[in-house]
Amino acid sequence: MHRSIIISRLLISLALIIVLAGTASAQDRRQNAPGEFDFYVLALSWSPSFCEAAAERGNSGRSQAQCSRPYSFVVHGLWPQYERGFPEYCQRPSPRLDRNIMTSMLDLMPAPGLIFNEWDKHGTCSGLSARAYFETTRKARAAVKIPEELLQLSEQKIIAPADLEEAFIKINPGLSSSAISVTCSSRRLSEVRVCLSKDMQFRACDEIDRRACRRDEVVMPPVRGG
Structure with a gap:
C-alpha cells in the first residue's frame, strides 16, 4: 500500500x-446512576407560551387541562444535572408512579402526562422514592419567588431575557445571574430555569447558562383571564 x-x-x-x-x-x-448527580435545575414553563404554541400546532385538545386555566409559570420539572450533561431514564422500566402522587402535583404541574413523564425521565435519576422526589419538587418551587407583576399578566409583554432574569434576582436573595437562565422558542419565552443544590440553595451552573436564549427580546403572551 x-x-x-x-x-x-x-x-x-x-x-x-x-x-x-x-x-x-x-x-x-456516573451516567444514569440513580442519585449520583451534582445539582438540580428547576424548570418553570411560561404556560401562555406553551398554550399558544399548542393551538398553532392544532394540539389544543391535548393541552385542554392546562390551557383552560389562568396559569402563569408552571413547573415543567426538577432535573438532576451533572456539571456537564445530565442523566435521564435511570431505571428501565421505571417504578410505577402511584396515581395519588400524580394528582397531588396537579396544582404545580397541571397535566397528568407531564407528571408521569417527568418521573420516568428525571425522577428516577434522583435516587429518591416517587413521593420524596415530588416533595423535593414542591420544595424547589417554594424556594423560588415569582415576580408579582407576572402572576396576573393581563397584556402581552416584551422583555429582554436579561431583564427577566433581573426581576427574579431582585426578589430572590442569594440568586445570581450565574444560577438562572431564560429559554425561548421562536420569539416567545419558553422557560426560566433556576439551578439549585441538593439542599435547595441557589448555585451557579455555567452549562445551563450557555444554553440560554440569545434573543434581545422575548414575547410573553398574557395569562388567560389575567
Missing part, C-alpha cells in the same frame, strides 16, 4: 479517536 495512503488512514483514525475521547469526557462517568 502506498505510504501516503497509510499515513492518511492513520491520521483519520487518530482524528476519530480524539473525537470519541472528547465525547466520552463530555459524558459523565
